[in-house]
Amino acid sequence: MDTTLLIAAARSGDKIAEARLFDSVYADLHRMAQHHLLRSGTDIAHAQSLVHEVYLRMARGDDAPNDRRHFFALASRAMRQIVIDHVRKRGAAKRGEGVAPLSLDDVREPALTAVLAGQDDELLSLDAALQRLEHFDESLARLVELHFFGGLGFVEMTTVLDRSERSLKRDWRKAKAFLYRDLAHATAG
Template identity: 50%
Template sequence: MAEITELIGKARGGDPMASERLFATLYDELRRMAAGQLRGDPGMRATSLVHEAYLKLAHHGAVEVNDRSHYFAVAARVMRQIVIDHVRSRAAVRRGGDLRFVPLDTTAFQAVASERDEEVLALDAALVSLAAVDEKLAALVEMRFYAGLELSEIADVQQRSERSLKRDWRRARAYLQRELTAE
């Protein structure tokens, strides 16, 4: 990850070779994250997700990230946007169905693969609500649910204790469950 930080600095300084190497490294990391999320699903879905995420990152200035922590946050947000866009387009074709709760012990990709689109959309709306209340908790949910990072990985990235992240994870889940069951 030190290489990523170094490449970010060089790319921000205008070095085109560093920018190309940075994107290649970011692509590999995104592929690893997506493959981990989509275990058991056909590889083409992971590849499609990574290609879309990579294109978004490359097209919208991924060299604007500051450090490793920021990179993971941006990657998780991009993956969330791609999943939600995919679900919305699929839901536009067919409306209706019972709204069921998306358990947060699964991942967004597993929910999408199971065609639980309304659940994913309801979770996204609850996540927007959570972000308005506590942006750090919403970022934690994105990293767990959309990027598939374990709390230990997030603790390393954010340089926080795993214990405090577990406490935040419980708070975030409680908030989202309350939002999803209120009506």
């Protein structure tokens, strides 16, 4: 059954649909995490940990998904929050001490991989810049969240966001330009 239909049925109190929805949500999250961790050469065991954390956050969150599109937005947001929370808990060392900068062009490396590689300061800086982008243009921030933290490719995002691949790539360039400029300004200041 379609995720959107399961969500609607679960919201109306159908316990069977609710159970099927949770199974579906878990499977979608696991595939999403597993696919992108495999592409980056990261041990698949990390995908399971990420899925469990995302699932728990989404299950206890007040914001229940309305449809498939909203589900992916919430899942990507949860992945971003988990990664950033993990970085903050590790108490990152002083900014820029011999750590290679995190590139938005290399989105094959999901944010979790960057955390595991010790790029804590770069992820915290990116999160701060992403928050500023959110104030400037929320749709661009969601795109970065889905692509970088959620690991969705442009083809996948066309369905989730109901937009053409061409327009998504154009907005991706805008978002990258904003973030690069913002990060350069933050580093210089």
